[in-house]
Amino acid sequence: MKDVIFKLIGIYYSYADSVPALVDINLEVERGEKLVIVGANGSGKSTLLKIMDALIFPQRGEFTAFGKVVDEREMRSNPYEFRKRVGLVFQDSDVQLFSPSVFDEVAFGPLQLSEEPEKVRDLVESILDDFGIGDLRDRPPHRLSGGEKKKVALASVMALNPEVLLLDEPTNGLDPRSRKWLVRKLLELNRKGTTVVTATHDLEIAKQLADRMVVMGEGHRIERTGASEEVFADEKLLLEANLI
Ligand SMILES: Nc1ncnc2c1ncn2[C@@H]1O[C@H](COP(=O)(O)OP(=O)(O)OP(=O)(O)O)[C@@H](O)[C@H]1O
Ligand SMILES: [Mg+2]
Numbered sequence: 001m002k003d004v005i006f007k008l009i010g011i012y013y014s015y016a017d018s019v020p021a022l023v024d025i026n027l028e029v030e031r032g033e034k035l036v037i038v039g040a041n042g043s044g045k046s047t048l049l050k051i052m053d054a055l056i057f058p059q060r061g062e063f064t065a066f067g068k069v070v071d072e073r074e075m076r077s078n079p080y081e082f083r084k085r086v087g088l089v090f091q092d093s094d095v096q097l098f099s100p101s102v103f104d105e106v107a108f109g110p111l112q113l114s115e116e117p118e119k120v121r122d123l124v125e126s127i128l129d130d131f132g133i134g135d136l137r138d139r140p141p142h143r144l145s146g147g148e149k150k151k152v153a154l155a156s157v158m159a160l161n162p163e164v165l166l167l168d169e170p171t172n173g174l175d176p177r178s179r180k181w182l183v184r185k186l187l188e189l190n191r192k193g194t195t196v197v198t199a200t201h202d203l204e205i206a207k208q209l210a211d212r213m214v215v216m217g218e219g220h221r222i223e224r225t226g227a228s229e230e231v232f233a234d235e236k237l238l239l240e241a242n243l244i
Contacts, residue, residue, distance in 0.1 A: 003031040005164065005195060006052060011061035013047055021047040023220045025061070029164075029197060034190050036206045036228070037199040039216025040242035045199035046091050048216070049166045052197065053088035084113060087162035091169045091199075093149035097141035102133065102152050105141050109160045123159060131155045132181075146173035154182070164195045171205050183208050203243060207232065215241050 006029035013022040022044045029035055029052075037045045050056045051063055054070045063070045065082065075082065087109075090096045099105035106127055110120045128134040131151050136144065141152050150173045157165065165186070171179045186209060190196050198209050206213065210228040215237060217223035224237055231237065238244045 004028045005031045005066055007062075007064040008051070009062045009064075011051060011058040011063065013051060013056065013058050015047075020220050022051070022058075025051075025222055027214060027222065027225065029195065031163075031195055032190070032193055033195060034186075034209055034211045035195075035197045035214065036210035036212075037197070037214045037216060038201070038203070038206055038231075038241070038243055039223075040218055041201075043216035043218055043241075044220045045216055046168050048214075049088060049168050049197070049199055052164075053086055053166055054082055055088070080113065084160065085162055086164045086166065087157040087160050088166040089150075089153050089157050089168060089170055091172065093146070093153040093173075094142065096153045096156070097149060100140055101138050102128070102141055102144075103137040105152055106156045106159050109156060113160065127155050127159050130185075132178075147175060147178060150174060151178065158189075162194070164197065165189065167196070167198045169200055169202075170198060171200070171202060179205070201243075203232075203238075215243075217241055 008025050008027045011022055011025040012020065014020045025048065037048060039045050051058060054075050057072050066085065068074065070082065097105055099108055103124060106124045107120050110123055128137055133151050133155065136148060141149060144152065154170060171182060174182060183205065186196050196209065200206055207228065213226060213228045213231040214222055215224040215231060223241055224231060
């Protein structure tokens with residue numbers, strides 16, 4: 001049976017004094033699926049992920065997650081329930097990283113969610129090891145390279161083991177080996193039940209990480225939602241969406 005965890009109905013969003021970023025977005029996300037959002041620069045991919053992470057709220061329409069309407073009031077009164085279940089890795093790692101060291105960065109989330117410090121230490125060690133960034137543990141995140149920052153940002157979100165992982169251009173800045181490793185890691189998490197929603201320009205990555213795809217058009221609307229094979233077979237659609 002279909003288990004819809006996110007439901008977006010008629011969503012419109014515009015940044016202050018700006019043109020619309022999202023227009024009439026209707027979308028369902030099912031538990032355990034791999035959904036990839038593609039579209040040209042400025043089409044609204046990042047904005048859509050921010051809506052799904054409840055960082056911003058639609059000016060029109062409604063976002064429902066796990067059967068509850070997610071609005072400002074709900075997030076103010078009950079922030080941890082949602083934050084425990086959904087994690088976003090930002091397109092720009094500099095927005096995400098704020099701790100004095102890589103270790104503290106990865107430990108921050110689990111400590112916030114009141115895990116015991118002993119357990120957190122072991123968890124962080126194993127994640128740093130898994131990501132191959134153990135030797136960066138004492139470095140300030142803001143002085144790392146772009147790819148290193150991306151790995152720390154990914155590690156800090158994955159440390160919370162959320163039910164839904166929202167990833168905004170997760171392979172940006174990663175070298176080929178790290179890219180391959182990340183894709184394998186995400187597929188493994190997905191096999192264990194994590195819902196993975198990825199926004200990317202990279203059609204190679206999209207191919208590997210999508211059961212289903214959402215194509216954003218230049219009018220900030222969804223042009224198509226469909227099985228990834230169907231979308232990839234539609235050259236006209238990919239051309240119009242400025243993807244090839
Ligand atoms: N902070 C902001 N203030 C004003 N307008 C913004 C802001 N962020 C994005 N926009 C605008 O909203 C629209 C959607 O932007 P968004 O970042 O969601 O696109 P995107 O598909 O993620 O693009 P990219 O492929 O470049 O990452 C664009 O027109 C953009 O200029
Ligand atoms: Mg973006």
